[in-house]
Amino acid sequence: MASMTCPRLSFFPARTRSASGAVASPSSSSPSPSPRHSLKCSSATNSNSAPLPSASRPRPTVADGVGSADLKGLRAPPIPVADSPVPVYRDPHGLPRPLTNADLMETSGEGLKVAYQGFPGAYSEAAAKKAYPNCQTVPCEHFDTAFQAVENWIVDRAVLPLENTLGGSIHRNYDLLLRHGLHIVGEVRLAVRHCLLANRGVKIGNLSSAMSHPQALAQCEHTLTELGIEHRQAVDDTAGAAKFVAEQMLQDTGAIASSLAAELYGLDILAENIQDEKVNVTRFMMLAREPIIPRTDKPFKTSIVFSLEEGPGQLFKALAVFALREINLTKIESRPHKKRPFRIADDTFSTPIKYFDYLFYVDLDASMADPKTQNALGNLKEFATFLRVLGSYPTDVSEA
Secondary structure (H helix, E strand, O other): OOOOOOOOOOOOOOEEEEEOOOEEEOOOOOOOOOOOOOOOOOOOOOOHHHHHOOOOOOOOOOOOOOOOEEOOOEEEOOOOOOOOOOOOOOOHOOOOOOOOHHOOOOOOOOEEEEEEEEEOOOOOHHHHHHHHOEEEEEEEEHHHHHHHHHHHHOOEEEEEEEOOOOOOEEEHHHHHHOOOOOOEEEEEEEEOEEEEEEEOOOOOOHHHHHOOHHHHHHEEEEEEEOOOOEEEOOOOOOHHHHHHHOOOHHHHHHEEHHHHHHHOOOEEEEEEEOOOOOOOOEEEEHHHEOOOOOOOOOOOEEEEEEEEEEOHOOOOHHHHHHHHOOEEEEEEEEEEEOOEEEEEOOOOOOOOOOOOOEEEEEEEEOOOOHHHHHHHHHHOOOOOEEEEEEEEOOOOOOOO
C-alpha cells in the first residue's frame, strides 16, 4: 500500500492559560489576566428561561504578529483586540425601566389628563392643579368613576382626597384603593377655605338653608348656626351645590363652596373662611396605573395595607417590625375586612364569640428604596395573612 504523507504545517507556540483562566501570549513574561465576571441566574424569577451565554469566558486574543490564515495559506493582518471590557449580564428585573411620556410630564403636567371627583370648581380640581399645574382636569361624578377612568386609560392620573384635618379619613377611598389596582404616586395638601355663596342680590339674612357636601357642612356647623342658617342640605359635591343654587336661582338657600366656584357659576361671596377651625387642610393622593421608582435622596412615604391572624399581641408584633428598625409611622387606619368580616375569637362557649376582622392601612415615613423598609416588610410578610404596598411616593413638603 502506498504511503500517505501529510503536508507539513508551520508550528506556532501554544498559548498558555493562567490560573485565572486568561489566555496569554508565550512572549509575555507576566501575563495580565482579564477580570472574571460571574453570571447569577435566579430560578425563582423565571425557571423556564433559556441559559444565557457565559460571561466569564474571556475573549480570545491573538499573539503579536500572528494572524489567521486564508485558504491559500496567506496570512491575514492581525485581528484587533477590543479594549472594552466584557459585558456583565444582569437580571432584567433589576434594570431601570425606560422613561415614559408620563415621566416627562410629571413636573408640570403639560398634556396630562387628571381626573377628580366633583364639578368644575371643586376643591379636588384645585388640588389637581396644584399637583400638576398645566394639566387638563377631567371631572368625574363619583370617586369610583375616577378610579375607573385611570384604569381604562381615559385619563393619566387621578387626584382624590384621603383625609382632612377636621373631618378625618375619607373611608370610601380607602376601600376603593383595595378594590382597584392603581398605585399612589404622590400626595398633595390643600388648604380648604370655605365660602358662603348666594345669587346676586341675596343677603345673609335672606338665607334659611345651606347646601354643600356633608363634610363641608360639618366643618362649618357652628358658623352657620351663628349666622342664623338652621337648615342643611347635603349633596355629593361643594361645587355641585354652587351650580345647583345658581341654576335654580334660589333666593333662600346658599352654597358652601370655593371662591373659584363663585366665579364659575356667577355667585356672590357673602362670607369667607367660614370653617369652624381656621386650619382646615385636606390631603389628596395622586393615583396612576404604574408605580414610580422610589428614591432615598428626598423624603418619601410608603403606604401599605395588611391583615393579621387572631391572637394576643399580633398587632403589637406587626408594628414592632417598624419600631425595631426606627421607621416612623405617620398614620394607621383600620377598616373592616369586607371579604372576611368576622373571626371567631373564642369557641369555648356553646355559642362562639365573633369579632370584626380588620384591614390595617399604615403610612410609613420611609422609601421602598431603603433596605430597612424592605427588611421590615419582609419580616411582616412572614406572619401577615395579607400584605400589599399601595405606593411609595414623595412626601409633600410644600405649604398647604
